[in-house]
Amino acid sequence: MRGRDPLRAGWDLLQPRLPRLLLAGLLGVLSLCSALALAGVSAWLITRAWQMPPVLDLTVAVVAVRAFAISRGVLHYCERLVSHDTALRAAGTARSQIYRRLAHGPVDAAMRLHSGDLVARVGTDVDALADMLVRAVLPIGVAAVLSVIATVVIAVISPAAAAVLAGCLLVAGVVAPWLSSRAAAAQEGVARQHLSERDVSALLALDHAPELRIAGLLPAVIAESQRRQRAWGWAVDAAAKRAAIAAAAPTAAIGAGLLGAVVAGIGIADAVAPTTVAILMLLPLSAFEATTALPAAAIQLTRSRIAARRLVDLAPPEHPARPAPQAHPVAAVRLHADVRSGHHSDHSVQVELDLEPGDRLAITGPSGAGKTALLMTLAGLLAPLDGHVEVDGTALEVLGEHELHSTVGFFAEDAHVFGTTVRDNLLVVRGDCGDDELVGTLERVGLGLWLAGLPNGLATVLAGGAQALSAGQRRRLLLARALLSPARIVLLDEPTEHLDAGDAEDLLRALVQSPGLFSAERTVVVATHHLPDNSECRQLSLAPAAGALTGSGCRDAAAEQLIGQRGVSGQPYPQQMSS
Structure with missing residues (x-):
């Protein structure tokens, strides 16, 4: 070129x-x-x-x-x-x-x-x-x-x-x-x-x-x-x-x-x-x-x-050819990662993970610790600064597109809600779901009463997309997408944000239990600020990186992370919002 x-x-x-x-x-x-x-x-x-x-x-x-x-x-x-x-x-x-x-x-x-x-x-x-x-x-x-x-x-x-x-x-x-x-x-x-x-x-x-x-x-x-x-x-x-x-x-x-x-x-x-x-x-x-x-x-x-x-x-016109998808047993997907993740070398996290089928892992840490960047790297959405991620011994970058999506799924906390029907907003992850499955999934994430109150049920149009939902309803709808997805390894970013404390703890327990909301053969990784007491799952705690937020008193730094590639002050900061 x-x-x-x-x-x-x-x-x-x-x-x-x-x-x-x-x-x-x-x-x-x-x-x-x-x-x-x-x-x-x-x-x-x-x-x-x-x-x-x-x-x-x-x-x-x-x-x-x-x-x-x-x-x-x-x-x-x-x-x-x-x-x-x-x-x-x-x-x-x-x-x-x-x-x-x-x-x-x-x-x-x-x-x-x-x-x-x-x-x-x-x-x-x-x-x-x-x-x-x-x-x-x-x-x-x-x-x-x-x-x-x-x-x-x-x-x-x-x-x-x-x-x-x-x-x-x-x-x-x-x-x-x-x-x-x-x-x-x-x-x-x-x-x-x-x-x-x-x-x-x-x-x-x-x-x-x-x-x-x-x-x-x-x-x-x-x-x-x-x-x-x-x-x-x-x-x-x-x-x-x-x-x-x-x-x-x-x-x-x-x-x-x-x-x-x-x-x-x-x-x-x-x-x-x-x-x-x-x-x-x-x-x-x-x-x-x-x-x-x-x-x-x-x-x-x-x-x-x-x-x-x-x-x-x-969007370059030429890409390295990927080999034909390799068949992996759906109930035996193992993930191995030895990576340094982040958006730039000054704000990175070094992690080594081995996840067996059905494992539950909670990644905790304050805002700015690199939880979102790590999940995106595990999903193949962000190239690692160093190291590699493998699924059943195969590197993510050589997997076929269909196989990658059916193996690893990343569900962001701010994923887009389309200005169309509730049904279409769920079918974006898997188009062969019937209405009974969609209704059952919404009930499992706590949206049964909300669905029952809609004028046209699943056919109700969410005018304005996310504007038609409260912050908590949006989180539960995105979680329903994760449940319906075919991915064997599910990566959830702040799935309980904007929920009240009691509901958030109950939902987190259901996510990290095996079996819980997800079946026992699916691997679940959750990024969250904290875990409820008596949670039975593996935990990976990320310490805040240099310059990351550590709590209150960081108002200006927090705002600078929300501004794009250059801050109001003209100083550089991460391009992507942290978790």
């Missing part, structure tokens, strides 16, 4: 429909050819009318002027319809490919990025890449074809004027766009970074507003988002100022081309008809119409190249 133009990889992501793209180009060429013909016929009509011929001699020209004027607008409208339809379809294809690559590719490709950066890449960057078709590829192609046609037509009348026109078209269509591209290239990368960091800060404010408000940092996070928005605007303005210099070049080229046509027309005035001289002088004005969009097209190519590079970095 190194050395390859990112735009080629971006084109592979878009996969535009070439017939429709060629149709849009053809319509664009015909539209500008209508403008070129309109200028020529108008020049002939004006000059011929000055000679006061019989009116019937002008009838065809009058009709032609009207036809070319109408066809120019109609063809341009049709070209916009076809080109935008092609670009929108290509953007949808690109997003589908990115989602597919993220689903089937290395699992840490998305985990290493903040959700705000993911939104910026899958949203804004895909749009910038698709804009390449409408704002760069088509204008460049249409301008190239029209420039050749205009030069050939002028050459029939005056080769000298055609040579001048060709040189001016090169200045307006090649030199000016190149200057614009060079002026924008240095600025666009900075602008894109500010845009991404703005989205990170905005999503942090939206996702963690209660915690940040309690910590007193919500205004600072909002101010950070606003600062990034202003910085993004300044970077774009800086690029526009430099591009303005390049934008003057086409105007100068138009003036030079027109002046050359006038000089050439004066030189051949005695040898040709006045109507021919008028056509020679007016045609260059229409010939330059196609080149006016090329500086902006060059800037768009720069933006699309940056967007393509970020998208390929997020």
